[in-house]
Amino acid sequence: MSEVALHQQRCVACEGGIAPLDQPALKAGLNALAECWHVDTLDQSPALSARFSFRNYYQVTAFVNAVAWIAHQENHHPDIHFGYRACTVYWTTHAASGITQNDLICAAKVDALLRTEELAP
Numbered sequence: 001m002s003e004v005a006l007h008q009q010r011c012v013a014c015e016g017g018i019a020p021l022d023q024p025a026l027k028a029g030l031n032a033l034a035e036c037w038h039v040d041t042l043d044q045s046p047a048l049s050a051r052f053s054f055r056n057y058y059q060v061t062a063f064v065n066a067v068a069w070i071a072h073q074e075n076h077h078p079d080i081h082f083g084y085r086a087c088t089v090y091w092t093t094h095a096a097s098g099i100t101q102n103d104l105i106c107a108a109k110v111d112a113l114l115r116t117e118e119l120a121p
């Protein structure tokens with residue numbers, strides 16, 4: 001049986017009553033992502049976070065826009081903190097006050113984005 005890769009899955013609308021992933025599911029999800037992703041805290045809720053370094057501000061802002069494009073496509077929106085040569089992305093599901101499958105999917109899509117040679121830092 002073949003399972004659809006995380007980065008090829010689509011986010012589902014999440015309004016009220018959605019539960020965060022349990023520990024085993026979160027651990028399995030983290031194992032499927034690039035090593036940079038870890039569990040952090042955003043506004044007092046757990047969030048998947050990773051920091052990315054780039055050569056210059058132009059690359060940082062191109063990356064931020066590419067992540068925003070993913071967010072628009074998936075209707076799931078990260079917090080992004082960025083500066084001159086680095087950017088930190090936080091994926092959390094506000095409706096669940098925690099990390100859901102949507103966050104794993106979006107983090108995997110960011111990983112896929114960075115696997116493309118043209119955009120890699």
Ligand SMILES: C[C@H](O)[C@H](O)[C@H]1CNC2=NC(N)=NC(=O)C2=N1
Nearest residue numbers: 013014075076077092093094095
């Ligand atoms: C209907 C739609 O799924 C919700 O409004 C979405 C929009 N984007 C979202 N993004 C994030 N990160 N968390 C949410 O709970 C969320 N809710």
